[in-house]
Amino acid sequence: LSTVRVDGRPHVTPLIAVLVDDMMHFCTGVTEQKAKNLEHDRRCTMTTGTNTWARGLDIVLDGEVVRVTDEVRLQQIADTYETKYGSDWHFEVKDGGFDGGGGPAFVFQIRPSAVFAFAKNPHSQTRFDVDA
Numbered sequence: 001l002s003t004v005r006v007d008g009r010p011h012v013t014p015l016i017a018v019l020v021d022d023m024m025h026f027c028t029g030v031t032e033q034k035a036k037n038l039e040h041d042r043r044c045t046m047t048t049g050t051n052t053w054a055r056g057l058d059i060v061l062d063g064e065v066v067r068v069t070d071e072v073r074l075q076q077i078a079d080t081y082e083t084k085y086g087s088d089w090h091f092e093v094k095d096g097g098f099d100g101g102g103g104p105a106f107v108f109q110i111r112p113s114a115v116f117a118f119a120k121n122p123h124s125q126t127r128f129d130v131d132a
Contacts, residue, residue: 001013001015001017001026001044001045001046002044002045002047003033003041004041005037006036006037011037013033015034016085016089017046018080018084019080020073020080023110023111024046024112025077025107025108025109025110026046027081027097027107028106029102029103029105029106035106038065038108043063043064044065044110045061045062045063049118052120054120055120056120057117057120058118058120059115059117059118060118061110061115062113062115062116063110063130065108065110065111066108067108068107068109069097074093074096074097074098077107078093078098091105114127114128114129114130115127115128
């Protein structure tokens with residue numbers, strides 16, 4: 001995930017994410033740099049893909065985040081984390097976010113404005129503009 005610090009410098013960090021209802025979601029501790037960055041600038045870029053040269057697909061989501069606070073939605077996202085990543089990623093829904101034992105975390109949904117797909121065999125690029 002790439003975000004922008006208050007002073008304009010980029011901040012890039014690996015994280016896990018889940019797809020719920022065709023929208024990408026991630027969480028971060030409320031005191032982490034990502035949370036601080038997104039508080040002042042909701043724009044971000046998320047990249048994912050494979051580390052192969054001649055097969056697979058790499059994806060880049062460009063957009064803005066929206067904080068998820070609805071308890072029903074948060075529970076769906078929490079359940080998806082645990083199903084995908086196992087019991088180490090069990091979250092309790094609490095106070096409009098997650099608590100996984102390491103303290104409170106905000107949950108965000110990325111609302112993409114553009115999606116880029118990079119194919120690897122043959123090499124190609126496609127841009128999808130997303131309506132708001």
